[in-house]
Amino acid sequence: MNSLLIMGYSSFDLGIFNEKDIKISVIKKAVRKRLIGFLENGLKWVIFTGNLGFEYWALEVAKELKEDYEFQIGTIFAFETQGQNWNETNQIKLASFKQVDFVKYAYETYENAGQFRQYNDFLLENTEGAFVFYDEENKTKLKYMVDRMKNTSDYELYLLDFEDLQETFEEMNE
Template identity: 85%
Template sequence: MNSLLIMGYTSFDLGIFDEKDLKVSVIKKAVKNRLIGFLEEGVEWLIFTGNLGFEYWALEVAKTLQKDYEFKIGTIFAFETQGQNWNEANQLKLAAFKEVDFVKYAYETYENASQFRQYNDFLLENTAGAFIFYDEENVTKLKYMVEKMRNTATYELFFLDFEDLQDTFEEMNE
Protein backbone atom coordinates (compact mmCIF):
# COMPACT_ATOMS: atom_id res chain seq x y z
CA MET A 1 0.00 0.00 0.00
CA ASN A 2 1.57 3.27 -1.00
CA SER A 3 -0.97 5.88 0.20
CA LEU A 4 -2.93 6.00 3.43
CA LEU A 5 -5.78 8.39 4.20
CA ILE A 6 -5.88 9.60 7.81
CA MET A 7 -9.30 10.48 9.26
CA GLY A 8 -11.00 10.51 12.63
CA TYR A 9 -12.96 12.26 15.28
CA THR A 10 -12.70 16.02 15.60
CA SER A 11 -11.71 17.62 18.88
CA PHE A 12 -15.37 18.69 19.21
CA ASP A 13 -16.53 15.06 18.76
CA LEU A 14 -14.15 14.04 21.55
CA GLY A 15 -14.80 16.99 23.84
CA ILE A 16 -11.09 17.84 23.86
CA PHE A 17 -10.46 21.58 23.75
CA ASP A 18 -7.06 21.78 25.42
CA GLU A 19 -3.95 20.52 23.63
CA LYS A 20 -2.46 19.69 27.05
CA ASP A 21 -5.27 17.22 27.81
CA LEU A 22 -3.84 13.79 28.74
CA LYS A 23 -6.10 12.23 26.09
CA VAL A 24 -4.12 14.01 23.36
CA SER A 25 -0.88 12.42 24.61
CA VAL A 26 -2.51 8.99 24.62
CA ILE A 27 -3.90 9.49 21.11
CA LYS A 28 -0.52 10.66 19.80
CA LYS A 29 1.27 7.66 21.34
CA ALA A 30 -1.24 5.25 19.77
CA VAL A 31 -0.94 7.04 16.42
CA LYS A 32 2.86 6.93 16.52
CA ASN A 33 2.85 3.18 17.15
CA ARG A 34 0.47 2.55 14.26
CA LEU A 35 2.11 4.95 11.81
CA ILE A 36 5.52 3.38 12.40
CA GLY A 37 4.00 0.02 11.48
CA PHE A 38 2.49 1.43 8.27
CA LEU A 39 5.76 3.14 7.31
CA GLU A 40 7.79 0.01 7.95
CA GLU A 41 5.38 -1.85 5.65
CA GLY A 42 6.14 0.62 2.85
CA VAL A 43 3.52 3.39 3.00
CA GLU A 44 4.91 6.29 0.98
CA TRP A 45 2.19 8.92 1.43
CA LEU A 46 0.03 9.96 4.38
CA ILE A 47 -2.97 11.96 3.19
CA PHE A 48 -4.98 14.31 5.40
CA THR A 49 -8.16 16.34 4.82
CA GLY A 50 -7.30 19.21 7.16
CA ASN A 51 -9.65 18.55 10.07
CA LEU A 52 -8.88 19.50 13.64
CA GLY A 53 -8.68 16.85 16.33
CA PHE A 54 -7.42 13.41 15.43
CA GLU A 55 -6.11 14.45 12.01
CA TYR A 56 -4.16 17.36 13.43
CA TRP A 57 -2.62 15.25 16.19
CA ALA A 58 -1.73 12.55 13.64
CA LEU A 59 -0.18 15.24 11.43
CA GLU A 60 2.02 16.40 14.30
CA VAL A 61 3.18 12.82 14.87
CA ALA A 62 3.75 12.25 11.15
CA LYS A 63 5.91 15.36 10.86
CA THR A 64 8.16 14.13 13.68
CA LEU A 65 8.41 10.69 12.02
CA GLN A 66 9.67 12.27 8.78
CA LYS A 67 13.01 12.69 10.55
CA ASP A 68 13.43 8.90 10.74
CA TYR A 69 11.35 7.55 7.84
CA GLU A 70 11.18 8.42 4.19
CA PHE A 71 7.60 9.28 3.25
CA LYS A 72 5.58 12.28 2.14
CA ILE A 73 2.61 14.08 3.62
CA GLY A 74 -0.25 15.56 1.61
CA THR A 75 -3.37 17.50 2.49
CA ILE A 76 -6.35 17.48 0.18
CA PHE A 77 -8.87 20.02 1.42
CA ALA A 78 -12.47 19.92 0.28
CA PHE A 79 -12.58 23.71 -0.15
CA GLU A 80 -10.09 26.54 -0.44
CA THR A 81 -12.18 28.37 2.15
CA GLN A 82 -11.79 25.64 4.78
CA GLY A 83 -11.05 27.13 8.17
CA GLN A 84 -11.32 30.75 7.09
CA ASN A 85 -13.52 31.56 10.10
CA TRP A 86 -11.45 29.63 12.65
CA ASN A 87 -9.92 31.40 15.63
CA GLU A 88 -6.23 32.33 15.71
CA ALA A 89 -5.09 29.13 17.48
CA ASN A 90 -6.90 26.97 14.93
CA GLN A 91 -5.54 29.09 12.06
CA LEU A 92 -2.05 28.00 13.18
CA LYS A 93 -3.17 24.37 13.03
CA LEU A 94 -4.64 24.96 9.58
CA ALA A 95 -1.29 26.40 8.48
CA ALA A 96 0.42 23.18 9.62
CA PHE A 97 -1.76 21.22 7.17
CA LYS A 98 -0.48 23.51 4.42
CA GLU A 99 3.19 23.06 5.37
CA VAL A 100 3.46 19.58 3.86
CA ASP A 101 4.82 18.01 0.68
CA PHE A 102 1.58 18.36 -1.32
CA VAL A 103 -1.51 20.56 -0.92
CA LYS A 104 -4.60 20.48 -3.11
CA TYR A 105 -8.10 21.94 -2.91
CA ALA A 106 -10.95 20.00 -4.46
CA TYR A 107 -13.12 23.09 -4.86
CA GLU A 108 -12.74 26.83 -4.44
CA THR A 109 -15.95 27.24 -2.41
CA TYR A 110 -18.99 25.26 -1.36
CA GLU A 111 -21.73 25.25 -3.98
CA ASN A 112 -23.77 22.11 -3.34
CA ALA A 113 -23.86 18.86 -1.39
CA SER A 114 -22.76 16.74 -4.36
CA GLN A 115 -19.27 18.23 -3.96
CA PHE A 116 -18.80 16.22 -0.76
CA ARG A 117 -19.71 12.97 -2.53
CA GLN A 118 -17.30 13.74 -5.38
CA TYR A 119 -14.59 14.76 -2.92
CA ASN A 120 -14.97 11.54 -0.94
CA ASP A 121 -14.92 9.50 -4.16
CA PHE A 122 -11.70 11.26 -5.17
CA LEU A 123 -10.09 10.47 -1.80
CA LEU A 124 -11.02 6.79 -2.13
CA GLU A 125 -9.82 6.56 -5.72
CA ASN A 126 -6.46 8.09 -4.84
CA THR A 127 -5.57 6.24 -1.65
CA ALA A 128 -5.12 2.52 -1.08
CA GLY A 129 -6.47 2.47 2.45
CA ALA A 130 -7.35 4.49 5.52
CA PHE A 131 -6.32 4.72 9.14
CA ILE A 132 -9.39 5.97 11.00
CA PHE A 133 -10.05 6.84 14.62
CA TYR A 134 -13.65 5.68 14.73
CA ASP A 135 -15.75 3.49 16.97
CA GLU A 136 -19.06 2.00 15.80
CA GLU A 137 -20.58 2.77 19.20
CA ASN A 138 -19.79 6.50 18.91
CA VAL A 139 -21.29 7.40 15.55
CA THR A 140 -20.59 10.73 13.86
CA LYS A 141 -20.72 11.95 10.25
CA LEU A 142 -17.65 9.75 9.68
CA LYS A 143 -20.00 6.78 9.45
CA TYR A 144 -20.89 7.66 5.85
CA MET A 145 -17.26 7.65 4.73
CA VAL A 146 -16.57 4.42 6.64
CA GLU A 147 -19.54 2.77 4.90
CA LYS A 148 -18.27 3.99 1.54
CA MET A 149 -14.80 2.60 2.30
CA ARG A 150 -16.24 -0.76 3.34
CA ASN A 151 -18.13 -0.94 0.05
CA THR A 152 -14.97 -0.33 -1.98
CA ALA A 153 -13.70 -3.85 -2.70
CA THR A 154 -9.95 -3.36 -2.61
CA TYR A 155 -9.81 -0.59 0.00
CA GLU A 156 -7.97 -1.44 3.23
CA LEU A 157 -9.33 -0.12 6.53
CA PHE A 158 -7.39 0.17 9.76
CA PHE A 159 -9.19 1.40 12.85
CA LEU A 160 -8.12 3.01 16.07
CA ASP A 161 -10.85 2.81 18.69
CA PHE A 162 -11.37 3.66 22.34
CA GLU A 163 -10.25 0.20 23.45
CA ASP A 164 -6.92 0.73 21.65
CA LEU A 165 -6.53 4.03 23.47
CA GLN A 166 -7.23 2.37 26.81
CA ASP A 167 -4.53 -0.22 26.04
CA THR A 168 -2.09 2.58 25.10
CA PHE A 169 -2.92 4.48 28.29
CA GLU A 170 -2.23 1.38 30.38
CA GLU A 171 1.10 0.78 28.57
CA MET A 172 2.10 4.39 29.21
CA ASN A 173 1.46 3.92 32.94
CA GLU A 174 3.30 0.64 33.45
Protein backbone atom coordinates (compact mmCIF):
# COMPACT_ATOMS: atom_id res chain seq x y z
CA MET A 1 0.00 0.00 0.00
CA ASN A 2 1.37 3.39 -1.01
CA SER A 3 -1.04 5.78 0.71
CA LEU A 4 -2.99 5.49 3.94
CA LEU A 5 -5.66 7.93 5.11
CA ILE A 6 -5.88 8.43 8.87
CA MET A 7 -9.15 9.47 10.49
CA GLY A 8 -10.82 9.04 13.84
CA TYR A 9 -12.74 10.44 16.74
CA SER A 10 -12.28 14.05 17.81
CA SER A 11 -11.08 14.83 21.33
CA PHE A 12 -14.64 16.05 22.01
CA ASP A 13 -16.10 12.68 20.87
CA LEU A 14 -13.73 10.96 23.30
CA GLY A 15 -14.23 13.38 26.18
CA ILE A 16 -10.51 14.17 26.24
CA PHE A 17 -9.89 17.83 27.04
CA ASN A 18 -6.45 17.66 28.64
CA GLU A 19 -3.31 16.77 26.66
CA LYS A 20 -1.97 14.95 29.74
CA ASP A 21 -4.89 12.48 29.77
CA ILE A 22 -3.60 8.89 30.04
CA LYS A 23 -5.94 7.89 27.20
CA ILE A 24 -3.76 9.85 24.76
CA SER A 25 -0.65 7.84 25.61
CA VAL A 26 -2.64 4.62 25.11
CA ILE A 27 -3.94 5.86 21.75
CA LYS A 28 -0.45 6.92 20.64
CA LYS A 29 1.01 3.54 21.64
CA ALA A 30 -1.66 1.74 19.57
CA VAL A 31 -1.09 4.08 16.61
CA ARG A 32 2.69 3.60 16.79
CA LYS A 33 2.32 -0.19 16.68
CA ARG A 34 -0.05 -0.09 13.69
CA LEU A 35 1.91 2.55 11.76
CA ILE A 36 5.16 0.64 12.17
CA GLY A 37 3.44 -2.41 10.67
CA PHE A 38 2.24 -0.38 7.68
CA LEU A 39 5.65 1.25 7.20
CA GLU A 40 7.49 -2.06 7.38
CA ASN A 41 5.20 -3.28 4.62
CA GLY A 42 6.17 -0.42 2.30
CA LEU A 43 3.78 2.43 3.14
CA LYS A 44 4.97 5.62 1.39
CA TRP A 45 2.35 8.26 2.31
CA VAL A 46 0.36 8.96 5.46
CA ILE A 47 -2.53 11.34 4.74
CA PHE A 48 -4.47 13.44 7.26
CA THR A 49 -7.48 15.75 6.96
CA GLY A 50 -6.39 18.16 9.70
CA ASN A 51 -8.86 17.26 12.43
CA LEU A 52 -8.06 17.48 16.12
CA GLY A 53 -8.17 14.50 18.42
CA PHE A 54 -7.12 11.13 17.02
CA GLU A 55 -5.69 12.59 13.81
CA TYR A 56 -3.53 15.07 15.71
CA TRP A 57 -2.16 12.39 18.05
CA ALA A 58 -1.50 10.11 15.07
CA LEU A 59 0.28 13.00 13.33
CA GLU A 60 2.58 13.41 16.34
CA VAL A 61 3.42 9.69 16.21
CA ALA A 62 3.98 9.81 12.44
CA LYS A 63 6.37 12.74 12.80
CA GLU A 64 8.34 10.80 15.43
CA LEU A 65 8.49 7.74 13.15
CA LYS A 66 9.97 9.82 10.31
CA GLU A 67 13.26 9.65 12.23
CA ASP A 68 13.41 5.88 11.64
CA TYR A 69 11.33 5.29 8.50
CA GLU A 70 11.30 6.82 5.05
CA PHE A 71 7.80 8.04 4.16
CA GLN A 72 5.92 11.24 3.44
CA ILE A 73 3.18 12.98 5.41
CA GLY A 74 0.42 14.95 3.73
CA THR A 75 -2.58 16.94 4.89
CA ILE A 76 -5.53 17.48 2.59
CA PHE A 77 -7.86 19.99 4.21
CA ALA A 78 -11.45 20.37 3.06
CA PHE A 79 -11.26 24.19 3.26
CA GLU A 80 -8.56 26.84 3.51
CA THR A 81 -10.62 28.36 6.31
CA GLN A 82 -10.48 25.19 8.45
CA GLY A 83 -9.73 26.08 12.06
CA GLN A 84 -9.66 29.84 11.54
CA ASN A 85 -11.86 30.34 14.62
CA TRP A 86 -10.02 27.87 16.85
CA ASN A 87 -8.37 29.01 20.08
CA GLU A 88 -4.62 29.61 20.32
CA THR A 89 -3.80 26.10 21.57
CA ASN A 90 -5.70 24.51 18.70
CA GLN A 91 -4.15 26.96 16.21
CA ILE A 92 -0.75 25.54 17.19
CA LYS A 93 -2.04 22.02 16.52
CA LEU A 94 -3.48 23.16 13.19
CA ALA A 95 -0.07 24.60 12.25
CA SER A 96 1.45 21.18 12.91
CA PHE A 97 -0.75 19.72 10.15
CA LYS A 98 0.70 22.34 7.81
CA GLN A 99 4.32 21.48 8.67
CA VAL A 100 4.37 18.29 6.62
CA ASP A 101 5.67 17.20 3.20
CA PHE A 102 2.48 18.06 1.29
CA VAL A 103 -0.46 20.37 2.03
CA LYS A 104 -3.53 20.83 -0.18
CA TYR A 105 -6.91 22.49 0.23
CA ALA A 106 -9.92 21.07 -1.59
CA TYR A 107 -11.82 24.37 -1.47
CA GLU A 108 -11.23 27.94 -0.43
CA THR A 109 -14.40 28.21 1.67
CA TYR A 110 -17.57 26.29 2.40
CA GLU A 111 -20.30 26.92 -0.17
CA ASN A 112 -22.53 23.83 -0.10
CA ALA A 113 -22.88 20.33 1.33
CA GLY A 114 -21.92 18.77 -2.01
CA GLN A 115 -18.35 19.87 -1.38
CA PHE A 116 -18.04 17.34 1.43
CA ARG A 117 -19.16 14.49 -0.84
CA GLN A 118 -16.66 15.54 -3.52
CA TYR A 119 -13.91 15.95 -0.92
CA ASN A 120 -14.59 12.48 0.50
CA ASP A 121 -14.64 11.03 -3.03
CA PHE A 122 -11.25 12.64 -3.67
CA LEU A 123 -9.81 11.16 -0.45
CA LEU A 124 -11.04 7.68 -1.33
CA GLU A 125 -9.82 7.90 -4.93
CA ASN A 126 -6.36 9.07 -3.89
CA THR A 127 -5.59 6.68 -1.04
CA GLU A 128 -5.48 2.91 -1.10
CA GLY A 129 -6.65 2.37 2.44
CA ALA A 130 -7.51 3.96 5.74
CA PHE A 131 -6.63 3.51 9.39
CA VAL A 132 -9.64 4.75 11.33
CA PHE A 133 -10.28 4.99 15.07
CA TYR A 134 -13.94 4.07 15.02
CA ASP A 135 -16.10 1.67 16.99
CA GLU A 136 -19.43 0.48 15.56
CA GLU A 137 -20.87 0.73 19.09
CA ASN A 138 -20.06 4.47 19.28
CA LYS A 139 -21.34 5.99 16.06
CA THR A 140 -20.47 9.55 15.07
CA LYS A 141 -20.27 11.42 11.77
CA LEU A 142 -17.38 9.05 10.93
CA LYS A 143 -19.98 6.35 10.18
CA TYR A 144 -20.60 7.85 6.74
CA MET A 145 -16.94 7.61 5.69
CA VAL A 146 -16.42 4.18 7.26
CA ASP A 147 -19.46 2.87 5.35
CA ARG A 148 -18.12 4.41 2.13
CA MET A 149 -14.72 2.79 2.72
CA LYS A 150 -16.32 -0.60 3.35
CA ASN A 151 -18.27 -0.30 0.08
CA THR A 152 -15.35 0.88 -2.06
CA SER A 153 -13.85 -2.04 -3.94
CA ASP A 154 -10.12 -2.60 -3.54
CA TYR A 155 -10.02 -0.21 -0.55
CA GLU A 156 -8.32 -1.48 2.60
CA LEU A 157 -9.96 -0.45 5.89
CA TYR A 158 -8.16 -0.96 9.19
CA LEU A 159 -10.17 -0.11 12.28
CA LEU A 160 -8.91 0.72 15.74
CA ASP A 161 -11.60 0.30 18.36
CA PHE A 162 -11.99 0.59 22.12
CA GLU A 163 -11.23 -3.10 22.61
CA ASP A 164 -7.86 -2.61 20.83
CA LEU A 165 -7.12 0.30 23.16
CA GLN A 166 -8.01 -1.80 26.20
CA GLU A 167 -5.52 -4.45 25.04
CA THR A 168 -2.86 -1.77 24.50
CA PHE A 169 -3.52 -0.38 27.99
CA GLU A 170 -3.15 -3.84 29.51
CA GLU A 171 0.12 -4.43 27.61
CA MET A 172 1.45 -1.10 28.92
CA ASN A 173 0.72 -2.17 32.50
CA GLU A 174 2.23 -5.66 32.40
